[in-house]
Amino acid sequence: MRLTALLPLLAAVPLFASPAVATAAPGCFDTAVPLTVEEQRLTATMPAGGPAVGPELVRLAGLDPLVAGVKHDLCAARTPRRAERVVTEAGDRLWRTAVDRAQGRRPDLGTLDRFDDRPLYWARLQLSSALRQWTPAFPLPESTSLLTAFDRGSRGLDDVRFPLGKTRRVMVSGFDPFQLDGAGVRISNPAGASALQLDGRVLDTPSGPAVVQAVSFPVVWGYFDDGVVEAAYGSALRDRARRPDVLITISQGRPDRFDIERWAGAWRGGFPDNNNASVTGGVPPAAGWPQPDVQFIETTLPYQRMLAAPAGAYPVNFNQAFCVWADSSHPGAGAPVCRSDAPAAGEIAASGGGGNYLSNESMFRANRIRLGFGLTSVAGGHLHTPVLGQPTDPAALTDPDFESRRQAIAAQVITLATAAAAPAAPATPPPATESARVALESLPGTVLN
Structure with a gap:
């Protein structure tokens, strides 16, 4: 059965x-x-x-x-x-x-x-x-x-069906709403909304059509322990005949911009999930999947082409920030050290560019499986959307401005996914920018999903 x-x-x-x-x-x-x-x-x-x-x-x-x-x-x-x-x-x-x-x-x-x-x-x-x-x-x-x-x-995990042939294939993931106790039960997640807009869509790229398949992840640590990310992305990657060419994990990030994250880190910061459970420590392996023991994974998305995509309602930033523990022999102790160059051998991750919550972990797990399969030619990385917020009227479930912002975010996600879909060699990361330095200052206390 x-x-x-x-x-x-x-x-x-x-x-x-x-x-x-x-x-x-x-x-x-x-x-x-x-x-x-x-x-x-x-x-x-x-x-x-x-x-x-x-x-x-x-x-x-x-x-x-x-x-x-x-x-x-x-x-x-x-x-x-x-x-x-x-x-x-x-x-x-x-x-x-x-x-x-x-x-x-x-x-x-x-x-x-x-x-x-x-x-x-x-x-x-x-x-x-x-x-x-x-x-x-x-x-x-x-x-x-x-x-x-x-x-x-x-969640669409049983609905991922890419076509055969030379068509480009893009797999994306969104998230459920979260912070329902703090922000309130009216909250929406534009990453989940974008996943619904992208599932099954055919993107028109300069190199031809690209088919998208989407799933939606829970904001629950236990599901990630049980391998929900690996079940989604790993199952797609091991299908040699229909393997995706591009992986984009998507979540909600900072209020006023999109972030293409350069780094994902192998650390959980413990922020409560949707069941009010907290977990702190290294990202554990998922049973039954090939996966390297690494602390950081770098994006292979064509971020320069994504940055050059047609303008939308929000600016798009390439976020190079990451944090390590000052004493690698005692991870979790003391304050993290944040930079925007590149992690050195032996350093222990305290945070990726997208923080140390489940958004960062979705990028880390999806691309750890990609590397475990040796698929270095598959592009993979993470996109943080702007924060959607809530309807202005505290007594309303929705309003035109709330809906307009969500539609604008979803439209820009489609534009960025289209830019990422066409084949291209990974670019050399540029020097750290002021926006990267600003991001560094806010990383340790920021919850991004």
């Missing part, structure tokens, strides 16, 4: 949350079963009250019938095989529906701006919480991980 062949990335999704309030369980769901911290935010409302934000965004995007249909089909399932089919199809259908809606192929779905990435995130949480609280009338095989199957499908 398809499900048993899946990587067990989420077979034991951690329960960081306290049990949900016990109530009479509707249908085949037991609402006393504990939910994750992420899933508990489904009940969060805006300060002034009103409907819960996540479910309301799902409703406004027209995805609530899909969610209700999956729940109905779960309750109607009578065999493990049927349950597996319901769950795997649900994940795939949610991702494909979100992509089709984002790219304008489903104008029938709701009134919310089609560029909005948030409905996918909250619909996924609605269904993962339903799966966690589902009480089937039959035993499930121990090898079955329904949550794993659903999550993979709903």
